Amino acid sequence: MSEKNTKILRRDFLKAASRLIPGGLLFIMAPGTQALLAAVEGKEYDPSEHNYAMGVDIHKCIGCGRCADACKKENDVPREPTFFRTWVERYAIPSEGEARVDSPNGGIDGFPEVKDDRDIMRSFFVPKLCNHCTNAPCVQVCPVGATFTSPDGVVLVDREYCVGCRYCIQACPYGARYLHPEEHVADKCTFCYHRIREGLLPACVEVCPTKARVFGEVGQRSSPMHRFLRLNDVTVLKSWLNTKPKVYYAGADGEVR
């Protein structure tokens, strides 16, 4: 065959293909166009304009555990002391030796009395929760796409679609996830997504008596979150993992992991 001949053949193949491919492409892209349309229609709330974050001030926390309690009540978290979306840890750092950490029932029923506080050099409470990492390891390992970062920056779980394989629970460096004993799906803090989208505070922030927890949007100037970031030297937990958490701590000791 001459060169010209093959050229013609190729052109015909492309012609035929050009009739098939757009159909296929349309089929594959259809959902994308739907989303585009939906975004145009739903002008009231544009998730891409929001980026939620939480601040936790260790100096202000009195360790009353009301946050952990309210979280369970708001989100129907099982009451057993092994399941938490948020909990409070008590640290006691002695002049010499290892830091002691306890968190009986997440702090909900209070902390046992300290019999002898003489050797304690410093002591404080650390509320913990899902860090809603920008680079979330749990999202990366989920084999079915049942945990994901919403367009407004909140890491959520798809309860319908989760197969309960526990990969995400293993992957979370902060121990913020548990397997729901009845529903057999992974569960964790959602920043009370159903509340914040209505303009309300997450339940834990709602009940915090000392403003040890603040909530707001990064980038929104008039928000308690902005003040928190302006006034404090903030850290995130396990920053070396490069998970880029969106829960910021003020006054968190190096001992806090």
Added chain:
Amino acid sequence: MQIKKRTNIKFNVPQQLIPLGILFILVITALIVARYLLVPPTFGELGHYRSQAIEDNLAHPMSYAGYYSCNECHDDMMELKNQSNHRGVACEVCHGPAAKHIEDPSEYLPDAPRDRGFCPLCHGYDPARPSGFPQIIPALHNPGHACIFCHDPHNPLLPHAPEECSACHRDIANQKAVSHHATLDCTECHVVAAEHLTDPRSALAQKPVERALCGKCHADDADASKGIPRVEMASHGQRYLCWDCHYPHSPEAY
């Protein structure tokens, strides 16, 4: 001539491509069908997930109504509380989630925490609590009575100002009590305005600024009890403040 002949075979697809082509089409259709059956609706609209899951999360019912929602019907109580030291404590911290109550106040009434166990969740002494937060030792503080017998939970105004700094600084008081400085009053070193005891943040107590304060008792020539160990103020510790090295509430000499 030759050219014309060649154009004639233009749709004469090589034999071996036909089964291949059929296979190709079959595989593609199978993939498309499999994708259609396996990928749930709304998957991939916004990313590698079902965007419907966002709606599912939003559908969760709310239990806590929020700080100001009680104001509509209990504005008197709200006002009372907001001028008291409990202004930061939301109604629902004590009364529990009350969204159902607001929907139908006659059907569902919130609980009130009347027993002695509740208030110490916040006010029981714990050295991990920040110094300055009012704390009591439940076993010693008027045992046998409910807290609300003496304190109005909506306006916990104290009948009189606390007599001891330990009411709010027990962590420091406890340390001092077993230290070499056990006999010293807090006011030996701190100037404290009366308001600090009732509205502590509006009038912060002063912290010492000069090492001469310690010299009052510890200088070689100080007019103080003979048993107190002395140092030569000019050379000991030199340019540092005494409390750069000695914790004043529990001083050690090593």
